[in-house]
Amino acid sequence: xxxxxxxxxxxxxxxxxxxxxxxxxxxxxxxxxxxxxxxxxxxxxxxxxxxxxxxxxxxxxxxxxxxxxxxxxxxxxxxxxxxxxxxxxxxxxxxxx
Amino acid sequence: xxxxxxxxxxxxxxxxxxxxxxxxxxxxxxxxxxxxxxxxxxxxxxxxxxxxxxxxxxxxxxxxxxxxxxxxxxxxxxxxxxxxxxxxxxxxxxxxxxxxxxxxx
Numbered sequence: 126x127x128x129x130x131x132x133x134x135x136x137x138x139x140x141x142x143x144x145x146x147x148x149x150x151x152x153x154x155x156x157x158x159x160x161x162x163x164x165x166x167x168x169x170x171x172x173x174x175x176x177x178x179x180x181x182x183x184x185x186x187x188x189x190x191x192x193x194x195x196x197x198x199x200x201x202x203x204x205x206x207x208x209x210x211x212x213x214x215x216x217x218x219x220x221x222x
Numbered sequence: 223x224x225x226x227x228x229x230x231x232x233x234x235x236x237x238x239x240x241x242x243x244x245x246x247x248x249x250x251x252x253x254x255x256x257x258x259x260x261x262x263x264x265x266x267x268x269x270x271x272x273x274x275x276x277x278x279x280x281x282x283x284x285x286x287x288x289x290x291x292x293x294x295x296x297x298x299x300x301x302x303x304x305x306x307x308x309x310x311x312x313x314x315x316x317x318x319x320x321x322x323x324x325x326x327x
Contacts, residue, residue: 144293145289145292145293145296149246149248150243150246150249151248151249169289169292170289172287172288172289173290173292173293174290174293175286175287175290197249
């Protein structure tokens with residue numbers, strides 16, 4: 126299921142569950158914008174437990190772009206953007222401002 | 223029973239104590255400057271190249287997948303994680319995965 130399209134605003138989940146995930150802590154609870162939609166990919170959080178590709182949950186994978194100010198929450202000398210490839214369950218819809 | 227089953231069940235049931243997230247330090251400060259080595263070679267010791275190839279081959283043969291490998295590094299005790307070099311972490315992760323799966327004893 127594709128919940129988001131390019132240009133949509135999203136917010137990453139506030140905290141990671143135990144175990145392996147591809148969402149780094151510095152990108153938790155941050156507002157970002159969908160940059161690209163890649164299709165369904167096996168969820169690495171499950172693959173890390175040894176689940177095979179065939180039986181593993183597949184989720185939509187997105188490239189999400191974040192402003193450096195949103196990520197580091199303080200003034201940065203040079204504004205930049207940070208992109209991360211994130212799975213659907215890491216994301217929630219966010220009202221565009 | 224391989225040790226792996228124990229922690230996997232505990233993880234799925236949510237009864238595992240907090241995992242160390244020693245690796246997840248992006249944005250944290252206090253680690254000192256990053257020193258770049260001029261003309262850094264891919265490997266500093268011959269054994270590192272062996273570990274690199276061993277890991278690729280074991281994944282190709284289906285002994286474990288890349289996410290299991292990453293998770294094995296993340297599950298290292300914090301002291302060992304901080305004290306180990308890049309390829310030492312790889313070697314310890316390979317050893318742990320093969321041991322947990324009962325392939326080596």
